[in-house]
Amino acid sequence: MQFHEVRFPATLSFGSVGGPERRTDVVTISNGFEERNSPWAHSRRRYDAGLGMRSLDDVETLIAFFEARFGQLYAFRWKDWSDYRSAKPSADISAFDQVLGTGDGTQTEFPLIKAYQSGTYSYVRPISKPVIGTVVVGVNGAALVEGEDYSIEHETGVITFVTAPDAGVEVTAGFEFDVPVRFDTDRIQTSIASFQAGEVPNVPIVEVRI
Structure with missing residues (x-):
């Protein structure tokens, strides 16, 4: 493109x-x-x-x-x-703002998304252009370290983990975009x-x- x-x-x-x-x-x-x-x-x-x-x-x-x-x-x-932003305007960005998916023990790549919730209905928006230096990632409630645990492709918005998250654990992220x-x-x-x-x-x- x-x-x-x-x-x-x-x-x-x-x-x-x-x-x-x-x-x-x-x-x-x-x-x-x-x-x-x-x-x-x-x-x-x-x-x-x-x-x-x-x-x-x-x-x-x-x-x-x-x-x-x-x-x-x-x-x-x-x-x-x-x-x-991944968080509300009144809140600080955290590694737990948006749920990207659930680990299965083999998947290492997770694209960034932002969910818009209204009542029981929601829309999930793909995020392809995160801002450099703003992305923070969490797995199973623990914040990870960029460069050690994962990398982020800022041109596509895809997070790649060094080690695939375990099956059943929640993968989350916070960011500007x-x-x-x-x-x-x-x-x-x-x-x-x-x-x-x-x-x-x-x-x-x-x-x-x-």
């Missing part, structure tokens, strides 16, 4: 708007009942980076980043300030006059599948 392992400037993504979207096909049958189906197993995020622009220096930084990505050609990392995205346009339009008057450019960003 054409991907640059670089993050969109976090100071510019702060203040942007966006969030998850779903695709749902709704068919109303003759008796008034509905049939609903979703062809997407996972949601996709969309953002508008233009609202993060606060000065002409910000606009210049945006244009430089856009040109270096060749418009839509290369995807990149994005910090979603409303959802970038970015969203893999690209520009959803090949054109950035700006005006110094309109920007000074309080207007900002529209800069659509869309999540990509990894």
Whole structure:
């Protein structure tokens, strides 16, 4: 995949708007009942980076980043300030935030995930772009040491254990993460006059599948 392992400037993504979207096909049958189906197993995020622009220096930084990505050609990392941690915003990240799975004595690789729970229902989101230096891992309630007990692939979000966790033990992790995205346009339009008057450019960003 054409991907640059670089993050969109976090100071510019702060203040942007966006969030998850779903695709749902709704068919109303003759008796008034509905049939609903979703062809997407996972949601996709969309953002508008233009609202993060606060000065002409910000606009210049945006244009430089856009040109270096060749418009839509290369995807990149994005910090979603409303959802970038394994723990709640009010809590510290710990090695026990998210349950990745259960050991079977042979499996050594566990991909990072984040679960979204509401009542008895939940959605499990794959996490492919953890932030370097933020991942902590636990097995059976004990925190492990990176480099000694496991390694983490920051380009894919896969944890590899030196020794496979024993059968029946819980594998957990905590982390910060970015969203893999690209520009959803090949054109950035700006005006110094309109920007000074309080207007900002529209800069659509869309999540990509990894």
